Amino acid sequence: MRALYTSVKNTWQDAENLDGTHGYTSYIWIPEETFKVDVLKLHVWAEKFRAHSKAALAGGATVVTSETTLINHTHNVVIGTKTSAGGGAHRHKMFELVGAYENYEDYKYKCMDVVQGVERYVRINVDSDRPLWTYEEVTDHTHDVVIGTVTSQSGGGSHSHAVTLPDHTHGIDFGIYEEAIAGRTLSAILYDPDGNMVKDFGVVCTGEDSVTLDLSGYFETLKYGFWRLELTASGRLRARLLYYELCKMYAQF
Secondary structure (H helix, E strand, O other): OOEEEEEEEEEEEEEEEEOOOOOEEEEEEEOOOEEEEEEEEEEEEEEOEEEEEOOOOEEOOEEEEOOOOEOOOEEEEEEEEEEEEOOOOEOOEEEEEEEEOOOOOEEEEEEOOOEOOEOOEEEEEOOOOOOEEOOOOEOOOEEEEEEEEEEEEOOOOOEOOEEEEOOEEOOOOEEEEEEOOOOOEEEEEEEOOOOOEEEEEEEEEEOOEEEEEEOHHHHOOOOOEEEEEEEEEOOOEEEEEEEEEEEEEEEEO
């Protein structure tokens, strides 16, 4: 049985969305047929966050406050017809004393009823200068008051409104959504197959940026299996990875 060594070139790429809670693990596989890793480089891009839908499928009952402050405006309040209770047995004033005529016995009274804005007066001979009321007690009853539509201006100036949404659903708006990532960071840590940290690269990209990491030196002492590159982000972004490997491998025959 003989072993033949040959140079092998490999390239592969990976891409995934990350955020401040969800990181991503990219794997580098070193199989047992590998004799030596001559070159292993990684190019990393931090790109705009990308999603493939723009709306939620369902929404529950929530209170939402309008995001923008509203300028002065009015609210139309339709009150309609209201009926108020009378408050027990009582009497109604029918005439209001205005003054006396020339004849001391005659008094001028203003009728409490106003028709089309014209006040009506009556001349009544009574034995004293007192208002005239209904003579008998009126039993408990109600008064119908028609108010109609009232428009009132907001008293607090510019303001926003809280709106309670009932349980509801939305159709999904399919499409590509992209979000800028200015100021957001992408960090990386390399682990060997035994779970030992080999290198903490720290922040490798800030905002939309790219960098080349030379990983060759970390593979001079070979450990077979899956190496892990753990990626974390400070906010939503998309990481794209392109690996280049030049190694010597052997096969027995």
